[in-house]
Amino acid sequence: DAGVTQSPTHLIKTRGQQVTLRCSPKSGHDTVSWYQQALGQGPQFIFQYYEEEERQRGNFPDRFSGHQFPNYSSELNVNALLLGDSALYLCASSPGPGEAFFGQGTRLTVV
């Protein structure tokens, strides 16, 4: 059983560009959450998708948007990239409350 998979692994973008990150949850998990982890910090909640709708959102600007597909996979889109958006972006899938399994992350560098 594959775990949570994310693509790409690494990405370098120029300030002002747009980026799309992808996530496939563990089999049977219908809830996908996205987190941003800056260097030396804990992950910060961006938003969560369930049944193809955004269910919860953290304190991130509208430049951060997402989507969930019928097969539960998800995308994170970031527009108008800033240098401060450089971070490890983590996707987590959940089978129920209290448990979330993370992917390996996508390391985004904005130059």
Place this chain on the structure above:
Amino acid sequence: QKEVEQDPGPLSVPEGAIVSLNCTYSNSAFQYFMWYRQYSRKGPELLMYTYSSGNKEDGRFTAQVDKSSKYISLFIRDSQPSDSATYLCAMSEDNFNKFYFGSGTKLNVKP
């Protein structure tokens, strides 16, 4: 004040030592408490999760939650060099898995 506080360390111990990792929090609504291990440049790996107060044991790991003191702990017995990683605590208020993370404690177990 952050919702979840965690000593960043680093914590250095000899192989075989008992390790104690701790987090404090301010939000009394937190009900689910998790511990994750994160190796450098990897995604967090779920070690333990606990609902409400009490203890939970899994192999060499024991998680404790004291809601009255807003304090959680992770104990690692017979620590191994392979336990060297950053340990993150995480908490959520409800079933929906919006996690609030500590900033992580870096642990180094010396052979």
